[in-house]
Amino acid sequence: MAAAVAQPPAPARPLAGIRRPRPGELPCVAASARAARHMVRRKMLAWGLEPLTGDAELLVSELVANAVRHTGNRTIVVGVDRHAATVRITVEDYCRTLPFLMLSSCLRSPVLSTLGA
Numbered sequence: 001m002a003a004a005v006a007q008p009p010a011p012a013r014p015l016a017g018i019r020r021p022r023p024g025e026l027p028c029v030a031a032s033a034r035a036a037r038h039m040v041r042r043k044m045l046a047w048g049l050e051p052l053t054g055d056a057e058l059l060v061s062e063l064v065a066n067a068v069r070h071t072g073n074r075t076i077v078v079g080v081d082r083h084a085a086t087v088r089i090t091v092e093d094y095c096r097t098l099p100f101l102m103l104s105s106c107l108r109s110p111v112l113s114t115l116g117a
Contacts, residue, residue: 024039028071028076032064036061036063040057040059041056044056071093079092
């Protein structure tokens, strides 16, 4: 009599036409600023950078708001990375139009003033 050997289940294959979201991918809507701030806060606290958390949250809020306001895209991708003593916060919006500087609006931005832009 042969013993039955249980086979592990086959790995799930993604459905045709459906892609998995990238880490940090959010809808390109104003409400995503909250999720982006939470993501940044979690990373900053995990790295022991609590004193910089408020500034980092403000920065990501401004970047998300800018993507929502100036692109017609469906999604954005928020990234938070640390390399040695540098923290990089990114918001990819996949907009094909190159950005340009509008001095009148930039001068009123506390974040850009802080960065010296």
